[in-house]
Amino acid sequence: MDFYEQDLGAAADDRTVQAALPHLVVIGNGMAGCRAVEELLARDAGRYRVTIFGAEPHVNYNRIMLSPVLAGEKTFDEIVINDRAWYADNGIDLIVADPVERIDRAAKTVTSRSGRTVAYDRLLIATGSDPFIIPVPGRDLHGVIGFRDLHDVDRMLAAAEKGGDAVVIGGGLLGLEAAHGLTLRGMKVTVLHIMPTLMERQLDEAAAWLLKTALEARGQTILTGADTAEIVGDGWVEGVRLKDGREIPASLVVMAVGIRPSVALARECGLEVGRGVKVDDHMVTSDPAVLAVGECVEHDGLVYGLVAPLWEMCRALADGLVEQPTGYRGSVTSTKLKVAGLDVFSAGDFSGGEGTEDIVLRDASRGIYKRVVLKEDRVVGAVLYGDTADGGWYFDLMRKGEDVAMLRDMLIFGQAYASGGGRTDPKAAVAALSDDTEICGCNGVSKGQVVAAIAGGACSLDAVRATCKASASCGSCTGLVETLLAVTLGDEVESGPKTMCQCTSFTHDDVRREIVAQGLRSIPEVMQRLHWSTPDGCSSCRPALNYYLLCALPGDYEDDQQSRFVNERLHANIQKDGTYSVVPRMWGGLTNPRELRAIADVVEKYHAPMVKVTGGQRLDIFGIRKEDLPAVWADLNAAGMVSGHAYGKALRTVKTCVGSEWCRFGTQDSTGLGVKLEKMTWGSWMPHKFKIAVSGCPRNCAEATIKDFGVVCVDSGYELHVGGNGGMKVRVTDLLCKVATEQEAMEYCAAFTQLYREEARYLERTAPWVERVGLDYVKRRIVEDEGNRKALTRRFLHSQSFSQDDPWATRAAGADRQLHHPMAEFQPMPAVAAE
Amino acid sequence: MIGDWIDIGWVDEIPVRGSRTVPVAGGEEVAVFRTADGKVFALANRCPHKGGPLSQGIVHGHSVACPLHNWQIALATGEAQGGDKGCAPTIPVKLSGGRVLLCRASTLKAAA
Ligand code: SRM
Ligand SMILES: Cc1cc2nc3c(=O)[nH]c(=O)nc-3n(C[C@H](O)[C@H](O)[C@H](O)COP(=O)(O)OP(=O)(O)OC[C@H]3O[C@@H](n4cnc5c(N)ncnc54)[C@H](O)[C@@H]3O)c2cc1C
Ligand code: SF4
Numbered sequence: 001m002d003f004y005e006q007d008l009g010a011a012a013d014d015r016t017v018q019a020a021l022p023h024l025v026v027i028g029n030g031m032a033g034c035r036a037v038e039e040l041l042a043r044d045a046g047r048y049r050v051t052i053f054g055a056e057p058h059v060n061y062n063r064i065m066l067s068p069v070l071a072g073e074k075t076f077d078e079i080v081i082n083d084r085a086w087y088a089d090n091g092i093d094l095i096v097a098d099p100v101e102r103i104d105r106a107a108k109t110v111t112s113r114s115g116r117t118v119a120y121d122r123l124l125i126a127t128g129s130d131p132f133i134i135p136v137p138g139r140d141l142h143g144v145i146g147f148r149d150l151h152d153v154d155r156m157l158a159a160a161e162k163g164g165d166a167v168v169i170g171g172g173l174l175g176l177e178a179a180h181g182l183t184l185r186g187m188k189v190t191v192l193h194i195m196p197t198l199m200e201r202q203l204d205e206a207a208a209w210l211l212k213t214a215l216e217a218r219g220q221t222i223l224t225g226a227d228t229a230e231i232v233g234d235g236w237v238e239g240v241r242l243k244d245g246r247e248i249p250a251s252l253v254v255m256a257v258g259i260r261p262s263v264a265l266a267r268e269c270g271l272e273v274g275r276g277v278k279v280d281d282h283m284v285t286s287d288p289a290v291l292a293v294g295e296c297v298e299h300d301g302l303v304y305g306l307v308a309p310l311w312e313m314c315r316a317l318a319d320g321l322v323e324q325p326t327g328y329r330g331s332v333t334s335t336k337l338k339v340a341g342l343d344v345f346s347a348g349d350f351s352g353g354e355g356t357e358d359i360v361l362r363d364a365s366r367g368i369y370k371r372v373v374l375k376e377d378r379v380v381g382a383v384l385y386g387d388t389a390d391g392g393w394y395f396d397l398m399r400k401g402e403d404v405a406m407l408r409d410m411l412i413f414g415q416a417y418a419s420g421g422g423r424t425d426p427k428a429a430v431a432a433l434s435d436d437t438e439i440c441g442c443n444g445v446s447k448g449q450v451v452a453a454i455a456g457g458a459c460s461l462d463a464v465r466a467t468c469k470a471s472a473s474c475g476s477c478t479g480l481v482e483t484l485l486a487v488t489l490g491d492e493v494e495s496g497p498k499t500m501c502q503c504t505s506f507t508h509d510d511v512r513r514e515i516v517a518q519g520l521r522s523i524p525e526v527m528q529r530l531h532w533s534t535p536d537g538c539s540s541c542r543p544a545l546n547y548y549l550l551c552a553l554p555g556d557y558e559d560d561q562q563s564r565f566v567n568e569r570l571h572a573n574i575q576k577d578g579t580y581s582v583v584p585r586m587w588g589g590l591t592n593p594r595e596l597r598a599i600a601d602v603v604e605k606y607h608a609p610m611v612k613v614t615g616g617q618r619l620d621i622f623g624i625r626k627e628d629l630p631a632v633w634a635d636l637n638a639a640g641m642v643s644g645h646a647y648g649k650a651l652r653t654v655k656t657c658v659g660s661e662w663c664r665f666g667t668q669d670s671t672g673l674g675v676k677l678e679k680m681t682w683g684s685w686m687p688h689k690f691k692i693a694v695s696g697c698p699r700n701c702a703e704a705t706i707k708d709f710g711v712v713c714v715d716s717g718y719e720l721h722v723g724g725n726g727g728m729k730v731r732v733t734d735l736l737c738k739v740a741t742e743q744e745a746m747e748y749c750a751a752f753t754q755l756y757r758e759e760a761r762y763l764e765r766t767a768p769w770v771e772r773v774g775l776d777y778v779k780r781r782i783v784e785d786e787g788n789r790k791a792l793t794r795r796f797l798h799s800q801s802f803s804q805d806d807p808w809a810t811r812a813a814g815a816d817r818q819l820h821h822p823m824a825e826f827q828p829m830p831a832v833a834a835e
Numbered sequence: 836m837i838g839d840w841i842d843i844g845w846v847d848e849i850p851v852r853g854s855r856t857v858p859v860a861g862g863e864e865v866a867v868f869r870t871a872d873g874k875v876f877a878l879a880n881r882c883p884h885k886g887g888p889l890s891q892g893i894v895h896g897h898s899v900a901c902p903l904h905n906w907q908i909a910l911a912t913g914e915a916q917g918g919d920k921g922c923a924p925t926i927p928v929k930l931s932g933g934r935v936l937l938c939r940a941s942t943l944k945a946a947a
């Protein structure tokens with residue numbers, strides 16, 4: 001017997017065995033139908049022989065990802081859920097492009113359009129829904145399309161290729177995703193919505209208004225209260241006429257006004273049908289041999305139009321099929337809009353009214369709106385716009401009906417804030433989720449499944465995506481999956497946005513935002529209000545908080561010395577032997593005999609073992625004892641010198657070249673501009689150190705293109721460069737823009753500095769910051785928006801008006817003497833306690 | 836009179852969440868710390884890592900972060916925390932009527 005014979009023999013055996021099994025026939029090769037089969041196989045793969053009929057000519061794909069396909073963010077291959085191999089491997093007979101047209105319940109057969117008749121023991125109806133097409137004249141014209149399957153997407157893409165105008169009828173989830181995709185594909189899109197506000201079933205007025213504003217900013221026209229009277233055209237669509245007489249031109253009309261459960265087959269064969277095919281808790285229809293699942297069913301008077309309920313239905317259905325019934329009890333749903341950059345979440349009932357209470361948080365400047373609706377101390381609904389991170393948490397509280405009286409005051413700030421104590425750690429919060437908590441809504445993957453995948457060897461996000469599909473679709477659960485990786489594998493995995501430190505579950509950005517949003521004024525207040533888990537922070541969060549407050553409240557905030565690293569407290573750099581180095585400012589690298597003499601004198605007078613020219617065009621005096629610092633400073637002050645902040649997260653040096661005053665190539669007064677820039681920016685506290693340079697021509701002798709802010713002078717003006725770094729990871733600057741005058745160069749420098757001061761994270765230099773937020777963003781804020789640039793400049797100069805006191809002078813005059821002197825000194829014997 | 840405890844000054848001469856030093860002639864300098872909750876600790880002013888002056892570090896909770904390489908030292912035991920190993924000698928210290936007292940014997944030991 002050779003290899004092939006044996007193989008064929010085995011296959012034949014398989015078939016005989018299979019034929020003996022009861023036959024499960026599935027109508028509908030969509031999300032629910034295939035999922036039900038997957039669930040069944042997971043429980044008992046050998047129990048049924050399975051045949052699936054699909055009307056579409058495809059394997060099962062993720063329908064909700066059609067929006068990204070339309071938008072060009074995904075390809076069809078990327079949204080396939082079950083490929084051909086899956087059907088083959090599981091012995092499933094897949095019949096595509098051949099819809100079932102008749103069910104004969106008495107004979108227990110189904111017959112397809114091509115005339116194929118197949119007998120069943122159990123039948124599963126999973127026919128989904130059909131788009132509702134409003135019955136207006138012209139609805140049959142070419143170019144009027146629903147948005148339901150890949151064929152619709154292909155037709156939209158064909159129309160979009162020609163460009164022109166598109167009208168989307170329906171301003172719900174589906175319509176807005178269609179409008180987004182078509183806009184990205186280059187069409188000019190008008191959305192017609194019959195109600196006064198968008199997504200009125202998911203959003204309240206405030207959130208809908210924010211959404212409308214954001215969509216309009218992206219170039220869409222949104223007409224609310226728009227009632228379609230007629231679609232006009234001759235063969236092909238040409239436009240839409242509203243009842244008020246307006247006419248909107250269109251070469252494509254997408255109908256996204258709603259869906260109707262696809263129940264024709266069920267109705268014709270006499271099954272009980274309401275709005276959908278009626279099923280019991282085990283997804284069994286009025287005929288015990290016939291089951292139904294998905295959008296086509298009505299359970300307990302409800303029909304659903306989202307995937308999350310399907311997963312639950314499929315579980316109950318499979319449990320029933322293997323005779324371990326559990327039962328489906330209905331679903332509470334939540335929705336998200338999958339449009340990049342627009343975070344919209346809603347769940348439950350937010351109509352308000354009798355006995356309900358609203359908690360609302362608005363952050364107008366960041367476009368954030370959150371509303372949680374309570375009834376008898378339980379969450380019954382939530383609408384989030386702009387920041388949806390806590391959607392899952394509210395949803396969970398709502399589903400579990402938890403009493404939130406204790407959390408009430410902090411509920412709106414989200415889980416991290418409200419849970420306080422031991423649960424401020426987001427990892428702990430995720431670890432505490434129950435195994436059946438759904439992590440990935442798109443693919444219906446529970447926490448238990450993700451953890452099992454990780455335990456099975458999926459040690460990276462990609463591996464998890466490949467193994468259990470969590471986070472593989474819209475990606476909104478990526479953060480959760482990363483946390484699960486971290487919780488399961490410990491520190492072997494890099495997780496998502498980092499919290500500031502172990503004292504808090506907030507990120508730097510969260511803290512900065514809350515300081516401003518809540519008007520927090522001191523470190524203890526921040527720690528109190530943001531639920532720090534340690535009494536007074538640690539050596540990494542304290543300096544950051546001190547800086548954030550200083551930046552937010554110039555002139556008002558009282559600097560906390562104890563929250564500064566020793567260098568900033570002693571205004572000098574600590575050395576490995578505990579002595580200090582002192583670097584006075586030399587404006588733009590210029591000096592004079594008087595300054596040089598004073599430095600020489602200090603070196604001799606205080607026995608400084610070394611004096612050195614630094615890489616920043618000035619002199620560094622090494623080996624000064626902290627006791628001597630005030631006297632050293634007094635001597636330097638006397639010669640007109642001030643602190644060079646060589647020790648600070650602050651403006652360091654402004655390097656210059658000789659420029660037009662001496663150099664045969666110089667185009668502008670680079671030295672003079674450097675001095676002016678240093679006079680403007682010195683003393684400013686920053687997220688990290690900040691260096692400037694000005695070169696007099698493109699030969700760039702001052703190395704301006706590896707500085708945080710660099711100016712390269714040219715004949716016609718000044719090229720402004722940002723985000724350079726010459727340190728550990730060298731980065732060449734990006735060109736911000738070119739300006740004509742010194743005055744402008746100064747203004748852009750101030751604006752850029754302030755933007756960095758206000759928005760970067762503590763210890764993030766401009767190079768990584770610019771890379772993180774993108775040069776385009778910086779340009780938008782500074783170059784393209786004059787008003788904003790001027791406002792930033794104003795804020796910078798305002799803040800500078802409080803920070804340009806020489807810290808050395810005050811110390812030299814006696815302030816904080818104790819920092820430089822021992823508390824007491826004593827001899828071993830006899831003991832003398834002396835000051 | 837020479838007591839067992841040496842009076843080195845008022846507690847409020849030490850900044851809250853800060854430290855002062857007490858040089859010991861012929862011996863090792865002592866760093867005296869005051870924490871946010873009003874407690875006082877004393878350690879040799881020398882990090883077990885590479886001798887950094889602990890008195891110059893950021894004080895948080897009952898720990899100090901060494902200013903040189905950020906080791907976290909427990910004030911009560913002098914023990915390096917986290918993964919780091921090493922210990923700074925502790926010197927018994929107490930408060931009496933607002934005065935800070937250091938244990939003479941330990942200071943002497945440090946000096947010896
Ligand atoms: C003194 C000086 C070296 C010299 O002898 O020339 C120096 C000395 C130190 N540098 Fe520097 N840097 C000095 C110019 C530079 C330069 C050159 C420049 O500014 O043109 C660079 C690269 C340019 C840049 O920053 O983009 C430079 C990149 C660094 C880095 C890496 C920063 C980065 O983002 O990658 C560090 C480490 C840090 O800041 O975390 C550092 C840190 C330090 C520290 C503060 C290390 C420390 O924490 O103790 C050194 C302090 C010595 C002291 O006690 O004064 N130093 N350092 C220079 C002082 C310039 C001044 O006048 O203020
Ligand atoms: C563009 C778009 C975006 C969406 N976004 C989201 C979202 O973000 N979140 C969310 O939760 N939900 C979303 N949905 C809804 C979600 O896709 C549906 O809830 C889900 O697909 C329903 O699954 P189902 O199996 O019941 O129906 P379907 O997935 O539609 O599957 C039914 C299948 O049965 C086939 N069929 C019908 N009749 C027959 C027949 N007689 N014979 C053979 N085959 C037949 C159909 O062709 C179809 O392939 C979105 C839907 C669309 C269209
Ligand atoms: S960059 Fe070089 S060449 Fe140009 S002005 Fe400066 S020193 Fe002269």
Ligand code: FES
Pocket residue numbers: 882883884885886887901902903904905906
């Ligand atoms: S000397 Fe203290 S951490 Fe290195």
